[in-house]
Amino acid sequence: MNISIGNDHAGPDYKQAIVNMLKERGHQVTNHGTDTLDSVDYPDFAHKVGQDVDNHAADLGVVICGSAQGVSMTVNKYQNVRGAVCWTKEIAGLAREHNNANIICIPARFTSIPQAIAMVETFLDTEFAGGRHANRVNKIACS
Template identity: 70%
Template sequence: MKISIGNDHAGPDYKKAIVEMLKAKGHEVTNYGTDSADSVDYPDYGHAVAKDVSEAKADFGIVICGSGNGIAMTVNKYPKVRAGLCWTKEIAVLTRLHNNANIISIPARFTSIPQAVEMVEAFLNTEFEGGRHQNRVDKISC
């Protein structure tokens, strides 16, 4: 799988752990995030990930910022992108299962690194359920 990841200054350690797990599982990862705790603007990294997913250059995206909200708002402006803000494994599963999300947004200030890795694994391993959810997903895009 091809996965793009982007993060601001709240998420370098999260990204590092997630990328290590993804590469160990054989995924191809494109890293747009910062590796520093120096303040940066999360939209710069979110745009790069969203563009990859929107243009089918990546199968999935992962974005990380302090609350997960700002970067989720950024990526959800792109066509064909459905990002879900997740703070538990169960929410990560549901955002794929019911919403067919293709980007997971992680709030670094409200989750631990092990939680984040677990959420990403669950997100990537969950298939969209379709059925009654397809009509709803179709209504998400304008």
């Protein structure tokens, strides 16, 4: 699977740990994030991930910032993106199962690295349930 990942200065350690896990699982990773703690603007990285998922250059995406709110707002500007702010692996699973989320938005200042890894693993391993949820998901996109 192709995974696009982006982060601001709140998440370089999170990103590296997640990238390592993704590669260990055999996924290809496109890294749009910063590797330093120097202040950067989260939309610059989130837009790249949103574009990758929107254009089907990536199957799924991961974005990381302090609260996850800014990156979520940014990626959700794209028609084919459903970005979900997740803070537990249960929320990550429900975002995939019920909402067919394709980008997980992680709040680095409110989760630990092990929690973030567990959330991404759950996000990747959970399938969309379809059925009654498909009708709801179809109503999300603007035409």
